[in-house]
Amino acid sequence: MRVYLRYVMERHQQPGAAIEETLRVVGDRWSILLVRAGLRGIRRFDDFCDDLGIARPVLTERLRRLVKFGIFERVKYQDKPVRYEYRLTEAGLALSPALVALVRWSEEYSQEKSSDVILVHGPCGTELEQAFWCRSCQSTFGPHAVKGVSSSSGS
Amino acid sequence: MRVYLRYVMERHQQPGAAIEETLRVVGDRWSILLVRAGLRGIRRFDDFCDDLGIARPVLTERLRRLVKFGIFERVKYQDKPVRYEYRLTEAGLALSPALVALVRWSEEYSQEKSSDVILVHGPCGTELEQAFWCRSCQSTFGPHAVKGVSSSSGS
């Protein structure tokens, strides 16, 4: 079955608020990488630092901001010398669909291929594909069926 | 049916190559916004400029880079004074799942809500949800069913 999508993307109030909102939070060079590291189980400051090669002052600032936006939480894991680590919140975990989409894209369209399996279906072990799902039609279709129909630009 | 996912995310060769690959292309502050503008039908230099409020030198550099990576193509649309415009390629369109994921996230988890309908199912007009789809199981499940199981971090 062939389904085509219409991109509508209306601006309600602010110009293109929704994506900008998200990008205002994770739209810099490091935040998404931090989330990915978090998904891989990294939690400590120095580990983030070593794993990503991010500069320490920037890491400090970025983690603080991500905590502020509720993506990571700063948890004390030790008292003696008081130490904190950073854990993904539910909101942070909820970014995974975006990460998966990013990985999938690189697999399909990036010149330098790098097969980096990120998500598997628990029960059967197959790689997952990402799809669109229409609630009322109950149908699923992949990004390949996507077709851009530009609404004729107004003024 | 309840399905849980396991985050596996192995590093094959380079540390976390896949996402970094994608982010190396669209991981700056503007590229994703440019793609979104492209999806909305914007094609001309000045229109990108006005719509996003991006500085012209940066726009120049960004478009050049995105053309180099095959996300936009520079098409001559007029001969008299020769003029070019920028159109999304198939690879560029293929970024839409990521954009949708970003929009969905802002709708669910961002404090400042902004209902900005981005994708609709052509035939029935309902908003689309994004889902994971397992090819072999033929089942679909949403991000809500996602559960993070951090692989215990090694050394």
Place this chain on the structure above:
DNA sequence: CTACTGAGTTCGGATTCCGAACTCAGTATT
């Protein structure tokens, strides 16, 4: 008393970003 860990801060220098003004080809206006 010295060495080490781990989460940050404090620096100076390098890069990138920005807005505003400029270029350059051709077209429309007077």
Place this chain on the structure above:
DNA sequence: AATACTGAGTTCGGAATCCGAACTCAGTAG
């Protein structure tokens, strides 16, 4: 013919951001 306008860029100087390296600070281990 002279002026104004369009559209895709360049060329500036100043401002914000990034970086690596060294430093702080509390507590532990030898």
